[in-house]
Amino acid sequence: MRRVAIVGAAMTKFGEEWERGFRDLIAEAGLKAIEDANMSGNELDAIYGGTMAAGRLIGQEHITALIADYMGLNPIPATRVEAACASGGVALRSGYLAVASGHHDNVVVGGVEKMTDVPVGEAAIALGGAGDQEWELFMGATFPALYAMMARRHMHEFGTTEEQMAMVAVKNHANAAKNPYAHFQKEITLRDVMKSKKVASPLKLYDCSPITDGAAAIVLTPLEKARKYTDTPVEIVASSQASDTLALHHRKSLTTLNSSVVASRNAFNMARMKPSYIDVCEVHDCFTIAEIIAYEDLGFVKKGKGGKAIEDGETTLDGKIPVNTSGGLKGCGHPVGATGVKQAVEITWQLRGEAKKRQVRGAEIGMTHNVGGSGATCVVHIMKRVN
Amino acid sequence: MSSMTVGLPLTWRRIPERYNLIGSECEICHTKYFPVRRICPQCRRKGKMKEVKLSGKGKVYSYTRIYAPPSGFELDAPYMIAIIELEEGPRLTAQVEDCNARDVKIGTPVEMIFRKIQEDGKEGLIHYGFKFKTVSGTSHILQE
Numbered sequence: 374m375r376r377v378a379i380v381g382a383a384m385t386k387f388g389e390e391w392e393r394g395f396r397d398l399i400a401e402a403g404l405k406a407i408e409d410a411n412m413s414g415n416e417l418d419a420i421y422g423g424t425m426a427a428g429r430l431i432g433q434e435h436i437t438a439l440i441a442d443y444m445g446l447n448p449i450p451a452t453r454v455e456a457a458c459a460s461g462g463v464a465l466r467s468g469y470l471a472v473a474s475g476h477h478d479n480v481v482v483g484g485v486e487k488m489t490d491v492p493v494g495e496a497a498i499a500l501g502g503a504g505d506q507e508w509e510l511f512m513g514a515t516f517p518a519l520y521a522m523m524a525r526r527h528m529h530e531f532g533t534t535e536e537q538m539a540m541v542a543v544k545n546h547a548n549a550a551k552n553p554y555a556h557f558q559k560e561i562t563l564r565d566v567m568k569s570k571k572v573a574s575p576l577k578l579y580d581c582s583p584i585t586d587g588a589a590a591i592v593l594t595p596l597e598k599a600r601k602y603t604d605t606p607v608e609i610v611a612s613s614q615a616s617d618t619l620a621l622h623h624r625k626s627l628t629t630l631n632s633s634v635v636a637s638r639n640a641f642n643m644a645r646m647k648p649s650y651i652d653v654c655e656v657h658d659c660f661t662i663a664e665i666i667a668y669e670d671l672g673f674v675k676k677g678k679g680g681k682a683i684e685d686g687e688t689t690l691d692g693k694i695p696v697n698t699s700g701g702l703k704g705c706g707h708p709v710g711a712t713g714v715k716q717a718v719e720i721t722w723q724l725r726g727e728a729k730k731r732q733v734r735g736a737e738i739g740m741t742h743n744v745g746g747s748g749a750t751c752v753v754h755i756m757k758r759v760n
Numbered sequence: 761m762s763s764m765t766v767g768l769p770l771t772w773r774r775i776p777e778r779y780n781l782i783g784s785e786c787e788i789c790h791t792k793y794f795p796v797r798r799i800c801p802q803c804r805r806k807g808k809m810k811e812v813k814l815s816g817k818g819k820v821y822s823y824t825r826i827y828a829p830p831s832g833f834e835l836d837a838p839y840m841i842a843i844i845e846l847e848e849g850p851r852l853t854a855q856v857e858d859c860n861a862r863d864v865k866i867g868t869p870v871e872m873i874f875r876k877i878q879e880d881g882k883e884g885l886i887h888y889g890f891k892f893k894t895v896s897g898t899s900h901i902l903q904e
Contacts, residue, residue: 494831501830507774508795509853511887512877513826513833518841521824529822529866571827573841622843622851627822 374473378599378606381410381592382721387706388556390586395487396443398588406590418477420451423464423484424710429499457503461713462743462752484714485588503746505620519747521573524662526627531677539566540683541661549700551730556706580661585706589715605725611644611755621747630748633670640753648672652736655716657744658701698731713743724758778889785812794850816872818846859894869895
């Protein structure tokens with residue numbers, strides 16, 4: 374296996390991008406990432422694209438053919454990767470494996486979702502496909518409801534409170550307000566979250582990530598060639614993925630995602646690192662409870678102590694382990710297929726020292742944690758600044 | 761419109777499970793599953809699956825009350841969804857109704873009832889299946 378580096382990273386503004394369609398978004402992110410890598414399109418060997426529900430959201434399948442076409446990259450191979458909300462992270466891993474194996478040298482990985490071309494209800498149905506359509510969604514469950522049932526168990530088993538969950542939203546909005554690419558540009562208060570309307574008890578509107586348009590892209594190359602393209606390569610020192618039951622009700626526990634536990638443990642082994650080595654981390658906070666569970670599953674705190682960690686400010690920008698400096702899914706927005714790639718873009722910027730107002734000083738090692746559905750897929754990457 | 765319009769064959773295939781709570785049991789490790797599985801995830805090729813009818817009695821493992829319903833469930837909202845742990849072991853997701861919402865807690869005993877789940881518009885299929893109610897519950901109107 375060859376060592377792999379990120380040499381280009383870019384994203385579009387995330388938000389309700391009425392003026393731009395699917396192909397505009399991915400072309401912008403892809404071309405900016407290739408430009409960021411100082412690479413010409415002719416040097417690229419392959420495209421991996423992560424998108425979850427283009428068929429349902431814009432009526433278009435075969436989307437990587439579209440991407441190759443509209444980025445002017447024909448005839449190189451273009452492969453779509455789908456793993457619900459982990460589509461972007463799994464696309465990144467596919468690109469990583471292609472370069473690590475020696476089969477391809479220069480690979481562009483894109484993630485994209487165009488969600489606001491359909492009414493909100495239709496987007497919610499499309500997202501429901503990430504769960505068990507026949508045995509969860511059919512019965513009237515929704516994605517907020519599934520995470521609400523995790524939250525209820527977490528409160529029951531560990532005494533986690535609605536206020537602690539709300540603090541995740543407050544922190545991530547504060548970070549998003551420092552990120553010009555984020556969907557939400559405003560800070561919010563604990564009271565705003567607590568007073569927001571109920572969605573699925575105990576979760577309220579501000580506990581939930583929004584419906585967002587956006588795209589992100591990363592350019593990969595073998596580490597040994599990385600200096601040809603950039604002075605600030607970022608090495609992917611671990612890539613790991615794990616699976617769990619499709620339906621939430623089949624899990625042994627609702628207060629942990631075993632896919633997160635396994636993927637992160639394997640990633641730390643691969644990188645020969647421990648959780649305490651991580652300087653900055655992007656986790657999958659599709660709902661506020663998901664971030665609290667992630668602190669525990671990734672090993673930053675002991676099981677059950679996630680609520681206390683947010684309350685004690687351990688994960689703020691100047692905390693012990695800054696989490697979701699981009700604003701996370703909650704503040705930066707969650708165009709599902711783009712999210713996993715966007716996390717890698719944020720970590721790349723952090724490790725290069727380019728994150729401006731939200732820069733974690735001296736960040737050398739970063740991590741991304743991208744979850745599909747209610748935890749049926751988890752993909753984890755660890756990145757390191759190359760000195 | 762239902763949450764996801766599905767055709768007649770799929771609905772028919774699911775009738776034994778959705779109407780009568782037919783699940784599977786592995787004759788090798790005796791683990792029971794719901795819904796039906798063809799392969800025992802623990803024994804895999806060594807396993808031997810047979811169909812088994814589940815009692816419909818269990819208790820609430822976790823629950824939530826949905827205020828933002830998916831399309832097709834607007835008239836039901838707010839309604840309660842729970843993960844139920846059946847006394848035979850398997851867990852499933854179902855609505856809890858016909859009882860006082862305040863009585864539904866983690867650990868509350870519940871039993872299966874047969875209800876309409878959703879319909880595909882005014883002229884489409886009506887989908888039936890299981891919901892649950894608290895064992896002690898009578899027919900109070902759902903209230904909080």
